[in-house]
Amino acid sequence: MGLFFRVHRCGAVCGRPKYQYPSARIVGGTTTHYGQWPWQVSLRQWRTATFLHKCGAALLNENWAITAAHCVDNVQPDDLLLRMGEYDLATDEEEFPYIERKVQIVASHPQFDSRTFEYDLALLRFYDPVRFQPNIVPICLPPPSEVDFVGRTAFVTGWGRLYEDGPLPSKMQQVSVPVINNSDCENMYRRAGYVEHIPNIFICAGYADGKKDSCEGDSGGPMVIQEENSWVLAGVISWGIGCAEANQPGVYTRISxxxxxIDKIIVF
Incomplete structure (x- = not known):
């Protein structure tokens, strides 16, 4: 098969890293291995003289990536860049090169509410399809049927801050968090002094004592869950209050x- 391998449009080989390891905005997590999460994308925005990392995103197929709508709200496509296959932001000396694509179309969900963060989802079509390689593999989408994933362990990845107002890491981080049901999520926030309405378009994950969470710079990135032999995109990082605080779990846009x-848009 040579250096490159093909992932069919139907996603037959989605969600399967080429590199195998035993089975992280990231607080309380660990540094990932190279190629461990090959669908992770660095969404970058033009700042004065260069494109800088702003949010996470996930690769869906050779033409589209997915992120949070709040990451691209009121941003022109020309000011956005997707970097795929990245691992260590501080070096270009990696086994396979990262690939960059300018964004052609930003398709934010028409019901996105910047006040409540409901419908916090955007699809990004980039110029020129990307060719898959061991560090660039799309993530599988979950079935559209009702899937709550409650009690399952999810993994969150990105280059977000290591703690609130803390430094940004150069290497991709990961953290595992348990999925909790939305009413429990609301009750936890209430115990922390916040009254939050968390409808089923969101999915929550985190611990009552905090300590592990996503953080600033991780927004828009993937929350994935392993299903048999592949990983599926259960959520996209949307919002939280603080980072890894007790009774303040992370809230994600529920992809199912x-x-x-999504299916109506990414056929183009």
Whole structure:
């Protein structure tokens, strides 16, 4: 097969890293291995003289990536860049090169509410399809049927801050967090002094005592869960209050609720 391998449009080989390891904005997590999460994308925005990392995103197929709508709200496509296959932001000396693509189309969900963060999802079509390689593999989408994932262990990845107001790491981080049901999530926030309405378009994950969470710079990145032999995109990092605080779990856009909307767009 040579250096490159093909992932069919139907996603037959999605969600399967080429590199195998035993089975992280990231607080309380660990540094990932190179190529461990090959669908992770660095969404970058033009700042004065260069493109700088702003949010995470996930690769869906050879033409599209997915992120949070709040990451691209009021940003022109020309000011966005997707870097795929990245691992260590501080070096270009890696086994396979990263690939960059300018964004052609930003398709934010039409019901996105910047006040409540409901419908916090955006699809990004880039110029020129990307060719898959061991460090660039798309993530699988979950079935559109009702999947709550409660009690399952999810993994969150990105280059976000290591703690609130803390430094940004150069290497991709990961953290594992348990999925909790939305009413428990609301009750936890209430114990922390916040009254939050968390409808089913969101999915929550985290610990009552905090300590592990996503953080600033991770927004828009993937929350994935392993299903048999592949990983599926259960959520996209949306919002939280603080980072890894007790009774303040991370809140993610629930992808299974948006399959019909996603499927209609990414055929183009």
């Amino acid at each position: 609720e948006f399959r019909e909307w």
